[in-house]
Amino acid sequence: MKAYLTRRYMFSASHRLNSDSMSAEENKSVYGKCNNPHGHGHNYVLEVTVSGQVEAKTGMICNLMDLDSFVQKNIVYRFDHENLNTMAEFRNAVPTTENLCVEIYNILQKGFQQAGVEKVRMEETMLNSFEYAGGRKIRN
Amino acid sequence: MVYLTRKAEFSASHYYHNDEFTAEENQRIVGKCNNPNGHGHNYTLEVTVKGQVDQRSGFVVDLKQLKDVMNREVIDAMDHRHLNKEVAEFRDRIPTTENLAISIWNRLQPKLKVAELHRVRVYETPDLFVDFYGEA
Numbered sequence: 001m002k003a004y005l006t007r008r009y010m011f012s013a014s015h016r017l018n019s020d021s022m023s024a025e026e027n028k029s030v031y032g033k034c035n036n037p038h039g040h041g042h043n044y045v046l047e048v049t050v051s052g053q054v055e056a057k058t059g060m061i062c063n064l065m066d067l068d069s070f071v072q073k074n075i076v077y078r079f080d081h082e083n084l085n086t087m088a089e090f091r092n093a094v095p096t097t098e099n100l101c102v103e104i105y106n107i108l109q110k111g112f113q114q115a116g117v118e119k120v121r122m123e124e125t126m127l128n129s130f131e132y133a134g135g136r137k138i139r140n
Numbered sequence: 141m142v143y144l145t146r147k148a149e150f151s152a153s154h155y156y157h158n159d160e161f162t163a164e165e166n167q168r169i170v171g172k173c174n175n176p177n178g179h180g181h182n183y184t185l186e187v188t189v190k191g192q193v194d195q196r197s198g199f200v201v202d203l204k205q206l207k208d209v210m211n212r213e214v215i216d217a218m219d220h221r222h223l224n225k226e227v228a229e230f231r232d233r234i235p236t237t238e239n240l241a242i243s244i245w246n247r248l249q250p251k252l253k254v255a256e257l258h259r260v261r262v263y264e265t266p267d268l269f270v271d272f273y274g275e276a
Binding site: 001002003004005006007008009054057058059060061063064065139 | 156158160161169170171233234235236237238239241242266267268269270271272273275276
Protein backbone atom coordinates (compact mmCIF):
# COMPACT_ATOMS: atom_id res chain seq x y z
CA MET A 1 0.00 0.00 0.00
CA LYS A 2 1.41 3.34 -1.04
CA ALA A 3 0.90 6.27 1.31
CA TYR A 4 2.10 9.85 1.54
CA LEU A 5 3.47 11.42 4.72
CA THR A 6 3.80 15.15 5.27
CA ARG A 7 5.82 16.77 8.01
CA ARG A 8 5.90 20.49 8.86
CA TYR A 9 9.01 22.42 9.97
CA MET A 10 9.71 26.08 10.67
CA PHE A 11 12.60 28.44 10.21
CA SER A 12 13.11 32.20 10.06
CA ALA A 13 15.26 34.03 7.55
CA SER A 14 15.66 37.39 5.88
CA HIS A 15 15.87 38.31 2.23
CA ARG A 16 15.64 41.16 -0.24
CA LEU A 17 14.13 40.69 -3.66
CA ASN A 18 16.31 42.43 -6.21
CA SER A 19 17.31 41.22 -9.66
CA ASP A 20 20.61 42.31 -11.23
CA SER A 21 18.99 42.04 -14.63
CA MET A 22 16.58 44.91 -13.89
CA SER A 23 17.11 48.64 -13.33
CA ALA A 24 16.53 50.14 -9.87
CA GLU A 25 13.15 51.47 -11.05
CA GLU A 26 12.11 48.13 -12.49
CA ASN A 27 13.11 46.33 -9.29
CA LYS A 28 11.09 48.80 -7.25
CA SER A 29 8.07 48.41 -9.49
CA VAL A 30 8.22 44.58 -9.68
CA TYR A 31 9.07 43.80 -6.06
CA GLY A 32 7.60 46.81 -4.22
CA LYS A 33 8.35 46.72 -0.48
CA CYS A 34 10.27 43.45 -0.92
CA ASN A 35 12.92 45.53 -2.70
CA ASN A 36 13.66 47.76 0.33
CA PRO A 37 17.48 47.86 0.47
CA HIS A 38 18.04 46.45 3.97
CA GLY A 39 15.80 43.43 3.51
CA HIS A 40 13.13 41.97 5.75
CA GLY A 41 12.31 38.57 7.23
CA HIS A 42 9.73 35.82 7.40
CA ASN A 43 8.83 32.87 9.58
CA TYR A 44 8.78 30.22 6.88
CA VAL A 45 6.76 27.03 7.25
CA LEU A 46 8.17 24.13 5.29
CA GLU A 47 6.07 21.06 4.46
CA VAL A 48 7.90 18.02 3.14
CA THR A 49 5.85 15.21 1.55
CA VAL A 50 7.45 11.79 1.12
CA SER A 51 5.88 8.62 -0.25
CA GLY A 52 6.40 4.90 -0.36
CA GLN A 53 5.05 1.49 0.51
CA VAL A 54 4.01 1.08 4.15
CA GLU A 55 6.43 -1.52 5.48
CA ALA A 56 4.65 -4.40 7.25
CA LYS A 57 7.26 -4.71 10.00
CA THR A 58 7.22 -1.09 11.11
CA GLY A 59 3.92 0.25 9.75
CA MET A 60 5.90 3.17 8.34
CA ILE A 61 6.86 4.62 4.97
CA CYS A 62 10.17 5.63 6.50
CA ASN A 63 11.39 6.36 9.97
CA LEU A 64 10.27 9.84 10.98
CA MET A 65 13.44 10.26 13.04
CA ASP A 66 15.50 9.85 9.83
CA LEU A 67 13.40 12.45 7.99
CA ASP A 68 13.54 14.89 10.94
CA SER A 69 17.29 14.56 11.34
CA PHE A 70 17.91 14.99 7.60
CA VAL A 71 15.72 18.10 7.41
CA GLN A 72 17.12 19.61 10.61
CA LYS A 73 20.72 19.09 9.51
CA ASN A 74 20.49 19.91 5.81
CA ILE A 75 17.71 22.48 5.68
CA VAL A 76 16.62 24.03 8.99
CA TYR A 77 20.16 24.39 10.39
CA ARG A 78 21.35 25.73 7.05
CA PHE A 79 18.70 28.39 6.47
CA ASP A 80 17.44 29.32 9.95
CA HIS A 81 18.38 32.86 11.03
CA GLU A 82 20.34 33.49 7.85
CA ASN A 83 20.16 36.26 5.29
CA LEU A 84 19.27 34.28 2.16
CA ASN A 85 20.89 36.84 -0.17
CA THR A 86 24.32 36.15 1.33
CA MET A 87 24.12 32.38 0.75
CA ALA A 88 25.89 30.60 -2.11
CA GLU A 89 22.57 29.10 -3.29
CA PHE A 90 21.25 32.57 -4.10
CA ARG A 91 24.34 34.15 -5.62
CA ASN A 92 22.74 33.88 -9.06
CA ALA A 93 19.06 33.60 -8.15
CA VAL A 94 16.64 35.97 -6.43
CA PRO A 95 15.68 34.42 -3.05
CA THR A 96 11.96 34.36 -3.72
CA THR A 97 9.99 31.63 -1.98
CA GLU A 98 9.56 30.00 -5.41
CA ASN A 99 13.35 29.64 -5.72
CA LEU A 100 13.68 28.59 -2.07
CA CYS A 101 11.09 25.87 -2.65
CA VAL A 102 13.01 24.52 -5.65
CA GLU A 103 16.32 24.67 -3.77
CA ILE A 104 14.91 22.74 -0.79
CA TYR A 105 13.22 20.17 -3.07
CA ASN A 106 16.57 19.58 -4.79
CA ILE A 107 18.41 19.13 -1.46
CA LEU A 108 15.84 16.50 -0.43
CA GLN A 109 15.73 14.75 -3.81
CA LYS A 110 19.53 14.48 -3.89
CA GLY A 111 20.17 13.51 -0.29
CA PHE A 112 17.16 11.78 1.30
CA GLN A 113 17.23 8.10 0.37
CA GLN A 114 14.76 6.47 2.79
CA ALA A 115 11.55 7.38 0.90
CA GLY A 116 10.44 9.03 -2.34
CA VAL A 117 10.42 12.83 -2.19
CA GLU A 118 7.05 13.94 -3.57
CA LYS A 119 6.66 17.61 -2.89
CA VAL A 120 7.84 20.66 -0.99
CA ARG A 121 5.33 23.27 0.08
CA MET A 122 6.33 26.52 1.75
CA GLU A 123 4.32 29.19 3.49
CA GLU A 124 6.06 32.56 3.39
CA THR A 125 3.25 34.16 5.38
CA MET A 126 -0.18 32.92 6.40
CA LEU A 127 -1.46 34.27 3.10
CA ASN A 128 1.17 33.02 0.60
CA SER A 129 2.21 29.47 -0.13
CA PHE A 130 4.24 27.80 -2.87
CA GLU A 131 4.57 24.18 -3.98
CA TYR A 132 7.15 22.35 -6.10
CA ALA A 133 7.23 18.69 -7.12
CA GLY A 134 10.17 18.63 -9.52
CA GLY A 135 7.97 19.66 -12.43
CA ARG A 136 5.47 16.83 -11.88
CA LYS A 137 1.76 17.51 -11.59
CA ILE A 138 0.79 18.28 -7.99
CA ARG A 139 -1.90 16.03 -6.58
CA ASN A 140 -4.33 17.32 -4.03
CA MET B 141 -15.96 16.38 -11.05
CA VAL B 142 -16.30 18.12 -7.68
CA TYR B 143 -14.41 17.21 -4.50
CA LEU B 144 -15.94 17.50 -1.04
CA THR B 145 -13.97 17.21 2.21
CA ARG B 146 -15.45 16.53 5.62
CA LYS B 147 -13.41 16.82 8.82
CA ALA B 148 -13.81 14.96 12.10
CA GLU B 149 -11.78 14.70 15.27
CA PHE B 150 -11.08 11.83 17.60
CA SER B 151 -8.70 11.19 20.47
CA ALA B 152 -7.03 7.86 21.03
CA SER B 153 -4.00 6.23 22.57
CA HIS B 154 -1.50 3.82 21.06
CA TYR B 155 2.08 2.61 21.16
CA TYR B 156 4.43 1.17 18.56
CA HIS B 157 5.87 -2.26 19.13
CA ASN B 158 6.79 -5.21 16.94
CA ASP B 159 7.25 -8.58 18.68
CA GLU B 160 9.70 -9.63 15.95
CA PHE B 161 12.16 -6.96 17.09
CA THR B 162 14.21 -7.09 20.28
CA ALA B 163 13.42 -4.57 23.03
CA GLU B 164 16.50 -2.56 21.97
CA GLU B 165 15.48 -2.57 18.30
CA ASN B 166 11.96 -1.43 19.14
CA GLN B 167 13.38 1.38 21.25
CA ARG B 168 15.86 2.42 18.57
CA ILE B 169 13.39 2.34 15.67
CA VAL B 170 10.39 4.09 17.22
CA GLY B 171 11.91 5.85 20.25
CA LYS B 172 9.38 7.35 22.67
CA CYS B 173 6.48 5.85 20.69
CA ASN B 174 7.56 2.48 22.16
CA ASN B 175 6.83 3.48 25.77
CA PRO B 176 4.89 0.44 26.99
CA ASN B 177 1.98 2.23 28.64
CA GLY B 178 1.18 4.12 25.46
CA HIS B 179 0.45 7.77 24.78
CA GLY B 180 -2.31 9.66 22.99
CA HIS B 181 -3.10 12.10 20.24
CA ASN B 182 -5.94 14.32 19.12
CA TYR B 183 -6.35 13.06 15.58
CA THR B 184 -7.99 15.09 12.83
CA LEU B 185 -9.49 13.12 10.00
CA GLU B 186 -10.24 14.61 6.58
CA VAL B 187 -12.28 12.50 4.19
CA THR B 188 -12.46 13.68 0.57
CA VAL B 189 -15.03 12.26 -1.82
CA LYS B 190 -15.49 13.09 -5.49
CA GLY B 191 -18.33 12.89 -7.97
CA GLN B 192 -20.58 14.70 -10.38
CA VAL B 193 -22.95 17.28 -8.92
CA ASP B 194 -26.47 15.83 -8.94
CA GLN B 195 -28.72 18.11 -11.00
CA ARG B 196 -31.73 17.84 -8.73
CA SER B 197 -30.05 18.22 -5.32
CA GLY B 198 -26.93 20.21 -6.28
CA PHE B 199 -24.95 17.80 -4.07
CA VAL B 200 -21.92 15.61 -4.79
CA VAL B 201 -22.84 13.44 -1.84
CA ASP B 202 -25.51 13.35 0.81
CA LEU B 203 -23.46 14.92 3.61
CA LYS B 204 -25.65 13.36 6.25
CA GLN B 205 -24.92 9.90 4.90
CA LEU B 206 -21.18 10.68 4.80
CA LYS B 207 -21.24 12.00 8.38
CA ASP B 208 -23.18 8.95 9.57
CA VAL B 209 -20.72 6.55 7.95
CA MET B 210 -17.71 8.45 9.37
CA ASN B 211 -19.25 8.49 12.84
CA ARG B 212 -20.24 4.83 12.82
CA GLU B 213 -17.16 3.34 11.14
CA VAL B 214 -14.43 5.56 12.57
CA ILE B 215 -15.41 7.83 15.45
CA ASP B 216 -17.51 5.30 17.38
CA ALA B 217 -14.82 2.65 16.87
CA MET B 218 -11.76 4.76 17.69
CA ASP B 219 -12.64 7.84 19.77
CA HIS B 220 -11.36 7.56 23.35
CA ARG B 221 -10.04 4.06 22.66
CA HIS B 222 -6.65 2.40 22.92
CA LEU B 223 -5.98 1.55 19.27
CA ASN B 224 -3.71 -1.46 19.96
CA LYS B 225 -6.13 -3.06 22.38
CA GLU B 226 -9.59 -2.05 21.20
CA VAL B 227 -9.53 -1.78 17.41
CA ALA B 228 -9.51 -5.22 15.77
CA GLU B 229 -7.13 -4.54 12.87
CA PHE B 230 -4.42 -3.23 15.20
CA ARG B 231 -4.10 -6.44 17.23
CA ASP B 232 -1.55 -7.59 14.66
CA ARG B 233 -0.67 -4.35 12.89
CA ILE B 234 1.16 -1.34 14.35
CA PRO B 235 -1.20 1.67 14.65
CA THR B 236 1.07 4.16 12.90
CA THR B 237 -0.57 7.10 11.15
CA GLU B 238 0.15 5.33 7.83
CA ASN B 239 -1.77 2.22 8.93
CA LEU B 240 -4.53 4.31 10.49
CA ALA B 241 -5.14 6.08 7.15
CA ILE B 242 -5.26 2.72 5.33
CA SER B 243 -7.58 1.25 7.96
CA ILE B 244 -9.97 4.22 7.79
CA TRP B 245 -10.03 3.95 3.97
CA ASN B 246 -10.91 0.24 4.23
CA ARG B 247 -13.67 0.98 6.74
CA LEU B 248 -15.25 3.79 4.70
CA GLN B 249 -14.81 2.65 1.11
CA PRO B 250 -17.37 -0.21 1.05
CA LYS B 251 -19.98 1.85 2.93
CA LEU B 252 -20.07 4.96 0.78
CA LYS B 253 -22.88 5.21 -1.70
CA VAL B 254 -23.01 7.60 -4.68
CA ALA B 255 -19.76 9.53 -4.25
CA GLU B 256 -16.37 7.90 -4.68
CA LEU B 257 -13.73 8.04 -1.95
CA HIS B 258 -10.78 10.13 -3.15
CA ARG B 259 -8.48 10.62 -0.18
CA VAL B 260 -8.18 9.90 3.52
CA ARG B 261 -5.94 12.32 5.39
CA VAL B 262 -5.10 11.72 9.05
CA TYR B 263 -3.34 14.36 11.15
CA GLU B 264 -1.59 12.86 14.16
CA THR B 265 -0.46 16.34 15.22
CA PRO B 266 -0.77 19.67 13.37
CA ASP B 267 2.78 19.03 12.05
CA LEU B 268 2.37 15.46 10.80
CA PHE B 269 -0.19 13.94 8.49
CA VAL B 270 -0.59 10.97 6.14
CA ASP B 271 -2.58 10.77 2.89
CA PHE B 272 -3.91 7.53 1.41
CA TYR B 273 -5.60 7.32 -2.00
CA GLY B 274 -6.32 3.56 -2.05
CA GLU B 275 -3.20 2.83 -4.10
CA ALA B 276 -1.62 -0.62 -4.02
